[in-house]
Amino acid sequence: xxxxxxxxLAASALGSALQAQEATNxxxxxxxxxxxxxxxxxxxxxxRENFIKHQRExxxxxxxxxxxxxxxxxxxxxxxxxxxxETWNLRGSCYVEMRAxxxxxxxxxxxxxxxxxxxxxxxxxxxxxxxxxxxxxAHDALEALLDKxxxxxxxxxxxxxxxxxxxxxxxxxxxxxxxxxxxxxxxxDSPYHYFAKAALAFERxxxxxxxxxxxxxxxxxxxxxxxxxxxDTMVEYGHIKSFYGNNQ
Numbered sequence: 367x368x369x370x371x372x373x374x375l376a377a378s379a380l381g382s383a384l385q386a387q388e389a390t391n392x393x394x395x396x397x398x399x400x401x402x403x404x405x406x407x408x409x410x411x412x413x414r415e416n417f418i419k420h421q422r423e424x425x426x427x428x429x430x431x432x433x434x435x436x437x438x439x440x441x442x443x444x445x446x447x448x449x450x451x452e453t454w455n456l457r458g459s460c461y462v463e464m465r466a467x468x469x470x471x472x473x474x475x476x477x478x479x480x481x482x483x484x485x486x487x488x489x490x491x492x493x494x495x496x497x498x499x500x501x502x503x504a505h506d507a508l509e510a511l512l513d514k515x516x517x518x519x520x521x522x523x524x525x526x527x528x529x530x531x532x533x534x535x536x537x538x539x540x541x542x543x544x545x546x547x548x549x550x551x552x553x554x555d556s557p558y559h560y561f562a563k564a565a566l567a568f569e570r571x572x573x574x575x576x577x578x579x580x581x582x583x584x585x586x587x588x589x590x591x592x593x594x595x596x597x598d599t600m601v602e603y604g605h606i607k608s609f610y611g612n613n614q
Contacts, residue, residue: 402449402480409447417446424456433460451477455487467498485514489522496529497602505533524556525595532565532603557583561596568605576605 399407406414420443427436437460443453458473471494478487492507508530515523527546534543547562560583567576580600587593 400481402451405449406447413446417443417450420446421450421453424453428456428460431463433463436460449480451481451484451487454480455490458490462494467494470494483514485511485516485519485522488514489526492526492529496533496599499536501533501536505530505537508533521556524550524554524558525599528558528561528565528596529599531562532599535565535569557587557593557596560586561600565600565603565605 406417409417420439424436424439424443427439437457440453440457440460443450454473454477458470458477461467461470461473471491474487474490474494478484478491481487488507488511492504492511495501495504495507508526512523512526512530515526527549531543531546534540534546544566547566550556550558550562552559560579564576564579564583567573567579583596584593
């Protein structure tokens with residue numbers, strides 16, 4: 367499930383405690399920081415340093431897929447400062463790896479509570495609903511998210527719209543889903559067009575046509591990193607289990 371935003375991938379969007387310290391060192395006024403960032407800068411220097419050390423260690427461990435050790439490092443970081451959205455977001459991503467989705471959702475909700483309506487965290491919340499097949503909740507979360515996405519994140523916008531299209535199919539809004547499927551053509555810089563057509567073919571039980579659309583996407587967008595979120599979305603949705611293998 368590569369779509370989830372983890373520490374490092376979206377640190378700038380989340381606004382890190384470390385960035386808060388660097389900002390104040392650069393002369394940025396305390397009044398310009400977010401409340402949790404202000405709280406971090408008010409900690410004793412030793413607690414700030416310990417938090418940053420454990421936070422960086424947790425990020426390193428997660429990148430190596432050492433999930434249990436990541437959780438232990440996060441526990442140490444949160445002992446120093448428990449109002450960091452990064453640590454709650456990363457804890458949620460650990461639980462996603464363990465497929466403990468209720469725990470992951472609670473962590474993402476905590477991160478959202480700290481930051482407000484942050485698009486990266488809101489995406490993670492919507493993704494939890496999507497992978498647990500709570501289609502109406504996923505639909506509503508994705509619709510709300512699309513109004514908040516920054517213009518410099520077209521990749522996130524496209525995959526969110528694709529997920530929204532699939533949710534609409536599940537909740538019976540077929541006409542709206544088809545309109546979304548036709549929103550972008552083959553000239554778009556994302557695989558949206560091809561996977562949207564594949565999804566509609568799967569809905570018609572035309573597996574051959576669906577596989578042809580996916581094969582075209584693979585030929586055109588050769589980078590596995592670009593294709594992975596789209597493939598994973600289809601796997602979690604359940605359409606391409608027989609094509610790629612087990613959807614877990």
